[in-house]
Amino acid sequence: MNDQRIKIFDTTLRDGEQAPGCSMTLREKLRLSKALSDLRVDIIEAGFPAASPGDFEAVKAIADENRGPTICGLARCNPEDIEKVHAAVKGADNHRIHVFVATSAIHREHKLKMAKEEIIKTAVGAIRHARELCDDVEFSPEDASRTELAYLAEVVSAAIEAGATTVNIPDTVGYTVPAEFDKLFRYLKKHVARIEEITLSVHCHNDLGMAVANSLAAVAAGARQVECTINGIGERAGNCSLEELVMAVRTRGDFFDLETGIDTTRLYPTSRMVANITGMQIPRNKAIVGENAFAHEAGIHQHGMMQHASTYEIMRPEDIGISKSNLVLGKHSGRHAFRERVSNLGFMLDEFEMNRAFQEFKKLADKKKDMYDGDIEAIILNVDSASSGPWTLKSMEVQSGTEQAARASVSLLNEESAECTVAATAEGPMEAAFKALGQATGIALVLRKFELHSATAGDDAQGEVTVMVDYNGKSWRGHGTSVDIVEAGTRACLEVINRILRRRERGLDEEAANSDINRASI
Numbered sequence: 001m002n003d004q005r006i007k008i009f010d011t012t013l014r015d016g017e018q019a020p021g022c023s024m025t026l027r028e029k030l031r032l033s034k035a036l037s038d039l040r041v042d043i044i045e046a047g048f049p050a051a052s053p054g055d056f057e058a059v060k061a062i063a064d065e066n067r068g069p070t071i072c073g074l075a076r077c078n079p080e081d082i083e084k085v086h087a088a089v090k091g092a093d094n095h096r097i098h099v100f101v102a103t104s105a106i107h108r109e110h111k112l113k114m115a116k117e118e119i120i121k122t123a124v125g126a127i128r129h130a131r132e133l134c135d136d137v138e139f140s141p142e143d144a145s146r147t148e149l150a151y152l153a154e155v156v157s158a159a160i161e162a163g164a165t166t167v168n169i170p171d172t173v174g175y176t177v178p179a180e181f182d183k184l185f186r187y188l189k190k191h192v193a194r195i196e197e198i199t200l201s202v203h204c205h206n207d208l209g210m211a212v213a214n215s216l217a218a219v220a221a222g223a224r225q226v227e228c229t230i231n232g233i234g235e236r237a238g239n240c241s242l243e244e245l246v247m248a249v250r251t252r253g254d255f256f257d258l259e260t261g262i263d264t265t266r267l268y269p270t271s272r273m274v275a276n277i278t279g280m281q282i283p284r285n286k287a288i289v290g291e292n293a294f295a296h297e298a299g300i301h302q303h304g305m306m307q308h309a310s311t312y313e314i315m316r317p318e319d320i321g322i323s324k325s326n327l328v329l330g331k332h333s334g335r336h337a338f339r340e341r342v343s344n345l346g347f348m349l350d351e352f353e354m355n356r357a358f359q360e361f362k363k364l365a366d367k368k369k370d371m372y373d374g375d376i377e378a379i380i381l382n383v384d385s386a387s388s389g390p391w392t393l394k395s396m397e398v399q400s401g402t403e404q405a406a407r408a409s410v411s412l413l414n415e416e417s418a419e420c421t422v423a424a425t426a427e428g429p430m431e432a433a434f435k436a437l438g439q440a441t442g443i444a445l446v447l448r449k450f451e452l453h454s455a456t457a458g459d460d461a462q463g464e465v466t467v468m469v470d471y472n473g474k475s476w477r478g479h480g481t482s483v484d485i486v487e488a489g490t491r492a493c494l495e496v497i498n499r500i501l502r503r504r505e506r507g508l509d510e511e512a513a514n515s516d517i518n519r520a521s522i
């Protein structure tokens with residue numbers, strides 16, 4: 001491997017899983033390990049086999065699938081843990097045993113109650129034992145960043161002498177800062193004999209929000225393996241985020257002059273998978289993979305973006321696996337973006353109509369947080385978006401239970417106030433309601449995505465449902481609100497049906513797809 005290549009050591013399945021609320025089942029771990037292989041990480045730390053029989057089984061199953069990356073397991077410095085790791089990972093062609101022991105004064109005195117010499121002896125014994133079982137052995141002096149520098153160098157030298165092939169320097173409690181970490185790595189490189197014979201690694205936590213910055217400082221000072229997790233999940237505030245680290249190295253290639261082997265187009269789908277499995281939602285403003293990372297609402301930015309994306313984006317969304325940037329219309333948007341959206345929706349307005357529509361749009365945007373294509377269409381067509389027909393929902397009834405198919409009966413009123421009631425059955429109540437709507441209106445939508453947000457708090461909270469549906473090969477997004485989520489979903493679908501029918505009535509291209517639907521799915 002050339003000296004410019006950084007190995008990506010993914011520990012989502014070990015350190016990531018250690019975070020409260022992030023436990024994964026064996027099936028989930030297997031699914032994720034496949035995604036990590038597709039992402040082309042170099043090493044997967046699959047778990048801590050001594051933690052539980054389930055963790056042992058998961059590490060073994062991942063190793064036995066043997067998909068390409070090196071499979072690693074973590075062990076304390078004792079023979080039982082080490083042998084368990086070996087038994088779990090040995091099925092993989094490339095496998096690694098990772099042993100650790102804390103070295104800082106705080107951990108030595110308060111946790112382990114061991115003297116400095118005892119720690120070195122324990123580490124050396126464990127590394128030698130692991131090397132008898134495996135050629136690839138990593139050693140981590142836990143809490144390295146709070147360890148006395150000279151003593152840390154002594155520990156690292158002893159680890160190399162004992163046979164460690166990778167030495168990892170953890171900032172276990174996210175305490176260090178970039179300039180200090182840079183010094184630490186340069187100190188080790190200067191004072192540890194034979195350090196150039198091993199891979200020097202870094203493992204940072206995010207307690208002060210500097211995990212990525214500290215990892216990059218270590219890389220700039222000579223580390224060639226970075227330990228990180230998808231979405232930065234991990235103990236407390238998390239670990240160094242894999243997607244941020246990888247994209248920083250790639251985007252600032254001019255500065256770092258380094259590379260990783262990651263297929264960056266798999267970053268977004270893998271991030272979604274981790275959020276989905278763990279239930280740890282990604283904040284909207286999260287770097288690289290957050291919903292706003294490639295979204296622009298401000299008119300000046302949108303105007304710049306429409307002429308050249310590089311004005312306000314330093315990465316291409318396609319390189320991360322996101323289909324395209326998102327120009328979100330809102331109260332900060334300007335005429336350029338509005339005109340483009342109107343045209344994408346298939347409308348041709350003269351200057352007078354455009355001015356009227358834009359003024360109406362600004363007035364509505366002042367009152368409404370999210371502006372959707374349905375709102376813009378309603379402004380252009382001069383109708384009230386919430387209640388515009390041709391169909392309105394008069395009432396609905398739903399029956400469902402664990403032992404029976406669900407049944408939904410939907411009563412709609414058309415513009416002449418004639419009533420149409422249709423009932424349908426399906427596995428779930430939502431599906432039954434969609435079926436009934438399709439039969440009543442003649443527009444059968446295919447549901448792709450159903451998102452529920454609580455719009456208000458309390459026992460009578462309003463549920464706001466957003467549906468993404470397909471019709472005639474195009475995608476549409478609709479919204480509905482109610483205290484009953486099935487009713488909210490039905491209203492969301494009816495909104496789309498009404499838009500399709502209104503466009504049809506006015507001879508507009510009903511196939512113009514919603515332009516705000518552009519995210520890649522898993």
Ligand SMILES: CC(=O)SCCNC(=O)CCNC(=O)[C@H](O)C(C)(C)COP(=O)(O)OP(=O)(O)OC[C@H]1O[C@@H](n2cnc3c(N)ncnc32)[C@H](O)[C@@H]1OP(=O)(O)O
Pocket residue numbers: 015018048050051052075076077078100101102111112142172235
């Ligand atoms: C910074 C990190 O992320 S370190 C990794 C953290 N990960 C985990 O802890 C994985 C999940 N852990 C577990 O399932 C359990 O803690 C187990 C199975 C590993 C151990 O459980 P128990 O035997 O009940 O011990 P417990 O967790 O209460 O205490 C830790 C013990 O390990 C010892 N220990 C801690 N680190 C090390 C080490 N690196 N090498 C050897 N012993 C260690 C402690 O001194 C303590 O020993 P004691 O039982 O003799 O007092």
Ligand SMILES: CC(C)C(=O)C(=O)O
Pocket residue numbers: 015074100140142143168170171172173203205
């Ligand atoms: C086990 C080590 C590498 C660790 O997770 C830490 O110190 O944070």
Ligand SMILES: [Mg+2]
Pocket residue numbers: 015170172203205235
């Ligand atoms: Mg850690």
